[in-house]
Amino acid sequence: MSTTAFALNGLVAVPVAFALLAALLRRSERAAVTVAFVGSLAALGWSLWVAMLSRSGLEANRVDQDWIAAIDVSWSLGVDGISAPLLVMTALIGACCFVSLFRHAPACGGQGNLAALLLLIEAGCLGCFLALDMVLFFVFFEVALIPMWFVINSWGDEHDEPGRRRAATRFLVFTVLGSALMLVGFMLVRSIAGTFDITEVARQADGAAYDLGSPTAVLASVLVGLGLAVKTPLWPLHIWLPDAHSKAPTVGSVLLAAVLLKLGAYGFVRFWLPVTDPTWELLVPLVAALAVVAIVYAALACLVQTDLKRLIAYSSVGHMGFVVLAVATFTEAGVQAAVYASVAHGVITGLLFFLAGAIKDRHGTADLDRLRVLYGKVPRLAGVFAFAAMASMGLPGLAGFWGEMLAIRSAVDQSPALPESTFAVLAVLAAVGVILTSAYFLVLLRAMAQGVPGDRLGADAADIADVDALEWLAWAPLLALTVLLGVMPGLLLSPVAEASRAFFGGA
C-alpha cells in the first residue's frame, strides 16, 4: 500500500478501530473513554499528517480501489486544501469532546458506549471529507448520522425525555430523507456522466461532455442541493436543527454544530458545484437568496429565544447561511470563504456549545429567564462566554470575521455568470444579518451575564464553581484557534486558495 493510501485509509480506520475497542471495553466505562480519547488524539495526529500531504494537490493524494464493482462504486478517497482544514478541525473537536466527557459523565451512564458512538461519528465525518465517490460520500454520511440518533435519543436532555426522543426522531427523519434525495441526485448524475467519481464529473462538466443543459442535469443538481440543504441546513429546511442541538448532550451538540453541519457545507462545495451551472436562471440565485434569508431569519429567531442552547443552535443556521452564500457565488474567493467560515464556525460554535453545557450543568437549566448575573457568579466562565460571543458575532481580529467578510466580498464580486445586482442586494442583506447577530448576542449578554447581583434570581448559589482545569484543557485549543485564525488568516487562506484555484480548473 502506498503512503497516500495508508494515510487516507488510516485516517478513517483509526477512529473506527478505537471505537470498536472502546465498545468492547464494557466493564470499565472510564477505560473506554480513555481509549476513545487516545483514539481521537491518534486521529488528530493522523489528520495533521494528512493535511501536510494535502499540499501537493488532489491528484497526488488520492486512492482508488474497486469496491462494489457491480454498480461501479469505487473506494475513492482524496485530500486537498479544501478538505484538509475540515479534517483537522473535525479531529480536534473530537479530541476536545473526549476531554469534556472525562469531566462530565452523563447522568444515565453508558459513558463507554457514548464514547464509542462519538468516535464512530468522527470516523464517518472524516470519511465524508475524504470521499471522492458520490456513493461513498453517501455511505459515510449515513455512518455519521445514525449513531447521532442514538446519542440524542439515549444521552440527550435528561430532564425532558419525550422532548429528546422527538428531537432525535425528527433529526433522523429529516436528514435520512435528505440524504435519500441526495442519493437519487447522485444516480441521475451518474446516468449522464457514467461514473460516480466527482472529479471525473467535474472534468466532464468543464469539457462540456457532461451536458449541464439537459433537464436531467437540472433535476440532479436540485436533488443533490436539496439533500445537502437539509444537512447544512438551509432555510426553510432547518426546522430539525434547533431541537436536535438543544436536546443533545453537550458533546453531541458540539459535534452536531461543529462537524456534522460541515458535511452539508462541504458537500455543497465538492459535490454540488461541479453538477451545477451558474448560468441557469433561477437555481443559484435562489440558493443564495435562501442562504441570506437563513442569515436574517436565524438572527431574528435568536432575538426571542428563551433557551441558551436553542439560541446557539439558531445562530448556527445563520452562520451556515454565510457558507452557502459564499459557495453560491461560484468563485475561488467564495470557496475559500466557505471553507474559512466553516472552520471558524466549527471552532467558535463548538466552544459556545461547550460553554452552554458548562452553564447548564452548573445551573441545572439553560432557560434564559433563570440565568442571571453570570459575571458576578462565575466571572471566568462568563468572560470566556463573552469572548466566544464576540467571536461569533464576527468581531475582526477573531476567527469568525474573515469567513463572513470573505463571504460578503465574494457576493459583491460574484461569478460573471450570475446576476450582479441580485448578489449586491444579498450582500447588503447579509451584512444586516451581521448587525442583527451582534444585537442578539449583546441582548443575551445583557440578560444572562450582567444584572444586579442581589436580585431574586441572582442571589442563589454563591458556591457555583468557576471553570476548572479539565474544562480549560478542553476549551484551550478552541480559544487559541479562535485568536490564531483571527490574527493570521493567511494560515488557512493560503492553502485553501491553491486548492480552490485547482478546483476551478486553474493551475
Next chain:
Amino acid sequence: MSALLLGLVLLPFGSAALSLLVGHRAEVAVKGLSVGASGLGLVLAGVVAVPQLGDAAATGQVYASTSAAGPPIELSMYVDQLSAVMLLLAHTVSFLVQVYSLGYLAADPRYPSYTALVALFTGAMTVVVTADDLWLLLVGWELMGACSYFLIAHHWELPEAREGAVKAFLMTRTADLGLLFAIILLGIRFDSYRISTIMAAISDGGFVRDELWLPAMLLGAAVIGKSAQFPLHTWLPDAMPGPTPISALIHAATMVAAGVFLVARTYPLFLSAPAALNLLAGVAALTMLLGALYALLSEDLKRVLAWSTVSQLAYMFGALAVGAYSAGILHLLAHGAFKALLFLAAGSVVHAVGSTSMSSMGGLREKLPDTFITMTVGFGALAGIAPLVGFFTKDAVIGASLDAATAGRLIWPWLAWVLFASTVLTALVTVAYCLRAWLRVFFGQVASSAEPAPTSEPAPPAEPVDEDQQPPVLVTEVHESPWAMRGPLYLLAVPTTVGGLAVAYPHLLLGSEREHHLLHPELAVVMTLLIASAAAVTIWAGRRSTGRATRRPFVPHPPVDRIYEVGLVRPVRRLALLVRAGDRDVIDAYAVGAGASARGLGWVLRLSQNGNVQGYLMVVVVGAAALAVAAGVMA
C-alpha cells in the same frame, strides 16, 4: 525600526493578555505591569514617531501576506506624519489614564480586566493609526468598538451602563458596515487593499470627479458613526456611565478620534469626491451647534463634556470638509490634550463629591485647588481663550471655513457659509457652557448633598466604588485626589497651555509639503471680542437666574433615538416574534405532516427506540436495500 514598530503594536496586546492571566492573584503586579507597559509603549511610540515628524519620508513595512483569491490581505504598517502625531497622542493619553486609574480605581474589584481592556484599546488604536492594509485598519477599528463596549459596561450592575454599552456598540458597528463595503469596493476598483497604494493612485489623478463617490460616502458613514456625529451622535453621551478615565481615553485619543483620523488618512479619496465632503460639511455644521446647545442644557458634568466632544469633533470634520487638513488635525491634537485634561479633572471632582451631577457640586475652588487650576485651563482652552491651545486651533478652523465660503471650490458655497456661521455661533455657545459649568462646579453655593440631585436627564450615577467606601458623601469630607490623579492633570495642562506654538510652526509636525494657512489675526481679534461678550452675557444671565427657581429653557431634542426605536428596534422585535411563531406553526406543520406521512418509516424507528442494535441494523439494511434497488433501476 520595523521591529520597533511591530513591538509597539504588539506590546499593548501582550500586556493585556498578561494582566488577564495574572488577574487577582497579584494585584500589585498587575498595576505595575499595566503602568509599566503603557510607559514603555509611550517611549516606543516616541522612538517610532518622533523621527517621522516634520519633513521625514513615510516608512512602511509588510510583515506578512496572504495569497488568497483577490488582492492580498497584508499585515503591513505605514508611519507618516499623521500616524506619528496620532501615535504620540494615543500613547500619551493612555499612559496618563493608566497612572490616573491607579488612584481612581484603587479599590475596584475589576481592576485587572479594566486595565487589560485599556491596554487592548490602546493597542487597537495603534493598529488603526499605523495600518497600511484596509482590513488591518478595520480590525483595529472594530476592536476599539468592542473594548469600549466592555469598558462602558464596567459597572454592569447599573442599568444605564448596560444600555449605554449596547447602544454604543450597535450604533458604531452598524456604521462600520460602511467601512466594510468601502473596503470591498476599493479592493475591487484598485486591486489592492494597501492604503498608501490606493491613495497614491487617487492622488495621481486619472479619476473623474466623483467617480469614487460611493466608497467615499460609505467611509463617511462609518466615520459619522464612530465619531458620534448627527444622526448617530446619541451613543456618546449615553456612554457616560463608564469610569471617567475611560471617557478621557475614548474622547481624547482613541475611538472618536479614529473617525477624524480615517478621513485624514483617506483624504485624497474624499478630495476626489466632493459629494462626500458636502455630506461631511453638512453633518458637521449641524452637529457642532447641536452638541454645544445640549452641553449648555445638561445638568451633568460628564454629559456636558460628552456633548462638547460631539461639538468639537464636528469642528474637525468641518475643517477637513473645506480642505483645511492641518487645521483639522491640529484641532484634533489640541482637543486630545484639553479634553483628556477636562475629563480627568472631572473625574477628580466626581471622586471628591461622589456624583456627576452639577447640582451636587459648587464652591469646590478652595477644596480642590489643583483640580480647580487645571480644569480652569482646560475649560479656557475649550472655550478658545487666548493664548491657550484651543484659541489657535479653533481660530484656524473658523478661518478655513470663512476662506471656503468666500473663495472655496471644494463644497457648495452656500454650505460653506452655513458652516462658517455655525462655527462662529458654536464658539459663542461653547463659551457659555464652559463658563456655566466652571461657575457651577467651583463657585457659588456649596451644595448640600442631602437632597438628591435634580437632573433633567437620567444622570449617570457616581462610581459605585466611592459610594461603597464612604456612604453618604458629606461636603466636609470633600478632599483633593491622590497624586496619581493630580499628576496627569498638571502634565496635560502643559500642552494645553503652550500647544498654540504648534499652530505657529505646523511644518515641524506635519511637514512643509502641505499648505498650512492657520493664523487669521483679524478674525482672532473679532472672535475674542465676541467671546468676551458671550461670557458677559452668560454671567449676566447666571446672576439673573440665581435665587429663583431655575426655569430651564426647553429645546426639543431631535428625536433620532425615538425614530430608531419606532423605525428599527420595534419592527425588528415584532419581526422576531413573527419568526418564532413561523417556526412553531408554519414550518412545524410540514414537519409534523412529513412525520405523519413517514409513519411507514416510523416503524423502523420505533423498533430501535430503546437503543438496541437491531434497530440500528435495520436502518443500515434499509439503506443497503435502497442502494441495491437504485442500482437495479439503473442497470
